[in-house]
Amino acid sequence: MLAVARDVTHRYVDPLAQVWLEAARRIGLAVERSAEVYAATDGRGRLAIGDDATLDADDSLAQMIFHELCHSLVEGEPAFARPDWGMDNTGPDHDWREHACLRVQWLLAGRHGLRALLAPTTEFRAFWSQLGGDVLADRSDASVQAAITGVSRADRTPWAPALGDALAATAQIAQVAARFAAPEPASPEPGRARSLWREVVAPPAPHPTGLPAGDAAGTCGSCAWRTGARCRQAGAKVDPAWPACERFEAALDCQTCGACCRAAYHSVEVSRRDPVVKAQPALIVDRGSYLEIRRTGDRCAALDGGELDHGRIARYRCTIYDDRPRTCRDFTIGSTHCLTARRRVGLSL
Incomplete structure (x- = not known):
């Protein structure tokens, strides 16, 4: 057949790629393809993703963009101004921050039945593969706390509503495409990879x-x-x-929490007649019209613990527990104020 010269006026874009390119743009990232990188951000609104020749057969532009957006959820909005979200791939905090990203990815993809289709393909795939059940259960794991904060951010700008819309659209496309996926042969060829479309499942009911x-x-x-x-x-x-x-x-375990004693609240006021005033005078600050417990940074000076060691957070302890002020004695575990405090420090959704 002879080639016929014609003007090409349109170009085809993979539907999932279209969804996630636009989602990234709405969130504030311009995506470019490059043979020089796997995935990298420049801190100036540019996200570079490897070209098709760079990626593996089970990679997709959609999954790559989604993964990077999960990193941004964990690191927070200021990370948009830092190359690679401010992460140092050689630093001691790299692994647990990557694990936090994957926990976020697991939860958000799971809401739409997309865990197989949008699974990560990096060297951390082994961690992803062992996830299951309640991936936020261990609140003493730094990656869990960071993931809770990340999931909470998904409902705020700049991520919302673009991220949620992209996941919902991906689920719709996936459900249709899965119906047209060819069945796997009874005796597949050795080394033949399965189609990801065959792994799509229905989104779970709310x-x-x-x-x-x-x-x-x-x-x-x-x-x-x-x-x-x-x-x-x-x-x-x-x-x-x-x-x-x-x-x-x-x-709920107060010693893996300490939220009410640290950044969740900025002050613990005490009555001048509270026994703690005489029992712990070094911890009392007189503000003239009121007294409060002295603070060290964003936490009560009487609070001990919370150090980060190899991705684990040390248990908290009140060093004046027997003398603690009435404000603390009246604070009820499991109350509305408790939930508010835990949400503020990333311990509860």
């Missing part, structure tokens, strides 16, 4: 409260946020037999 469904083995009846017949997280009545939602927490 929890009866309307919150995202969870993967924890517990129920509303065993959740720390149920008080009587109501759930503090959902602000609604719950059936104790309902399965856990994404915000499930089996138990």
Whole structure:
């Protein structure tokens, strides 16, 4: 057949690539393809992703952009102004920050049945592959706390609504494409990779409260946020037999938290007649019209612990627990104020 000269006036773009290129643009990133990198940000709004020849067969531009956006969720909005989100691939904090990113990726993709399609393909794939159940259960793991903060940011600007819209659109495209995926042969050729479209699953139904469904083995009846017949997280009545939602927490431990004693609140005021004034005079600051407990940085000076060591956070301890002021004695674990404090420091969704 003879070639016929013609003017090419349009170009084809893969649907998933189109979705995620536009999502990145709305969030504030211009995506460029390059044979010189795998994935890198320049701190000036440019995200470079390897070209097709650079990537593996199970990579996709959509997954690569999504992964980088999960990094941005963990590191926070200021990280947009830092090359590679401010991460140092050789530093001691690299692994747990990467793990935090993957926990965010696992949760957000899971809401839409996209964990297989949008799975990471880096050297941290082994960590991803062992994720399962409640990936936020261990609150003494620095990557868990960072992931909770990251997931919480997904509902705020600049990520919302673009990120959620992109995930929903990807799920719609995936459900249609999966119906047209060719069945796998009964005896596949050695080394033949399976189609990712065959791995697409239906998005999970929301929890009866309307919150995202969870993967924890517990129920509303065993959740720390149920008080009587109501759930503090959902602000609604719950059936104790309902399965856990994404915000499930089996138990609250003050010594892995310390939220109310640190950045969640900026001051602990005490009465002049509170016994702590005489028992711990070195910790009392007189502001004229009121007294408060002295602070060290963003935390109560009486709080010990919280050091980060190889991705683990040391347990907290009140050094004046027996003399603690009434304000602290009246603070109730599992209360609305407790939930607020934990959310502020990234311990609860």
